[in-house]
Amino acid sequence: MSFPWAEHYTPKHPFMRYMDEKLPLPRLVYNAVGAGYPVPRNLNYFWNFGVLAGAALAIQILTGIILAMHYAANGLVAFDSVEHIMRDVNQGWLLRYAHANGASMFFIVVYLHIFRGLYYGSYKAPREMVWLLGLVIFLLMMATAFMGYVLPWGQMSFWGAKVITGLFSAIPLVGTTIQEWLLGGFAPDNAALNRFFSLHYLLPFVIAAVIILHIWALHIPGSNNPTGVDVKGPQDTVPFHPYYTAKDGFGLGVFLLIFAILLFFAPNYLGHADNYIPANPLSTPAHIVPEWYFWPFYAILRAFTVDFILPAKLWGVLAMFAAILLLFFLPWLDRSPVRSGNYRPLFKKSFVVLVVDVLVLGYCGGAPAEEPYVMISQLAAAYYFAHFLIVLPIISKIEKPLPLPNSITEAVLKGKDGATLSTNAVAQPAE
Structure with missing residues (x-):
């Protein structure tokens, strides 16, 4: 996307003009993190x-x-x-x-x-x-x-x-x-x-x-x-x-x-x-135990305790890596035309469940490999994969999103989430 209304770098000092000609690093910085890079006006602290x-x-x-x-x-x-x-x-x-x-x-x-x-x-x-x-x-x-x-x-x-x-x-x-x-x-x-x-x-x-x-x-x-x-x-x-x-x-x-x-x-x-x-x-x-930031994936690794066709250890390794690799396919698993969870009621609820599920996995990953932590890890790991492979695609098809604002400016002026806007607003496609 180009921003034709963005300010363009025009150095005033002779030395800066020389630098801009020979090595346009000042221009690069200006366009990357300066006034030359326009940003949506409604970004929050997230x-x-x-x-x-x-x-x-x-x-x-x-x-x-x-x-x-x-x-x-x-x-x-x-x-x-x-x-x-x-x-x-x-x-x-x-x-x-x-x-x-x-x-x-x-x-x-x-x-x-x-x-x-x-x-x-x-x-x-x-x-x-x-x-x-x-x-x-x-x-x-x-x-x-x-x-x-x-x-x-x-x-x-x-x-x-x-x-x-x-x-x-x-x-x-x-x-x-x-x-x-x-x-x-x-x-x-x-x-x-x-x-x-x-x-x-x-x-x-x-x-x-x-x-x-x-x-x-x-x-x-x-x-x-x-x-x-x-x-x-x-x-x-x-x-x-x-x-x-x-x-x-x-x-x-x-x-x-x-x-x-x-x-x-x-x-x-x-x-x-x-x-x-x-x-x-x-x-x-x-x-x-590994460091705390590995605990959710460590819990998924330990959730497999029974040999079934393949050894349980191999299932655990495959599941641990799959838990991360699955995220690479997320843009194609979630087919909803609406981006923001603020306008997706069902998605918002499932997102809260996912956050709780990951926290539970993290807690179980740092706990000893004994009951009831193993059983809880198994249930939490099952939901983790179900969220991305089953819940999210189904929600994308059956969910009725809330009306979106016509523009960012309209949302800023009329309400934080655009809930007060006209119901004639049409969902903004993701593409």
Whole structure:
């Protein structure tokens, strides 16, 4: 989508004109986050999470680079090098806690970002590529976080690596070979630690590159908005700067305040105590769990307990990966012409059920693998897949959406959700 009413960059200073001719970076920034990028005028604070995710990634990259200067990727000294960072490096404890808790903050804002996209239909045409690239970022985040969790080489790090890489052994014929290839041996050791450290250092920069593509793809159709109605003209938009830079600045301040509270008052709250015990291959922890942001998928993995045609372990692995891959097909599973959940009564109710279901999966994933948590995980996992494969397609066909506003401006002037508008309004197609 082009915005003919957008302001165009016209540098006044001779040096800036020279730069714009030789390397149009100022123009690129101006058109990406400045007055040259018109944005729907009705965006709420749920649209802050993209900027917050970028800020969280910047924190992770900055602290990670400094931590890498002091970390030793060797099974004999990895745990001690982390303790050296905590105790001997100037402000090392702050860097280590900021990096560990920054990962949690990163996942919090990304999960909120995903659920915002689910509710407001940001995965629908013409923004399918934006959604797909966002899921690629999510997968890269999960891989990066898993490998980073292994690096402290504590008990939970070691056994987490053993359990997660052991999942690949469930693949028939080639599973064991893949597991040994990932680990560089038969069990987590120096080879695995070196590989995980190298990839953990590299992948954040890959994430940053995909984020650039994600933003690029977003700027083609423009941002979605709470009504889901397409922009009709300049009256529906405002320049990104200063309106949304100020709004994002406020959101960033709240984010950093929460981050600071977690960092200085509860730095170990989201971690596991067993990871302060050096890795011991001869002592298995009583309860092996990954980091909290993997818990919903871990619950799906453990929900399969009976062999049926295939081994239960293989069913669990397939279901865990399918739970994420399913989201890639969402733009084609939800065929409703209306984007925003504000105008879809049945969808809104099913969305609330989905959120509760994911929270239940998360709770069960962090609980011991015993009853009643296993049975609850099975029911919650069944509904998770049913929501996307059965409930959502049926709702798309039978649901009668509420009347949409004729334009974003009309919705802003007459009501937050356009409910007071004329009933003659026609549902806005997603294409």
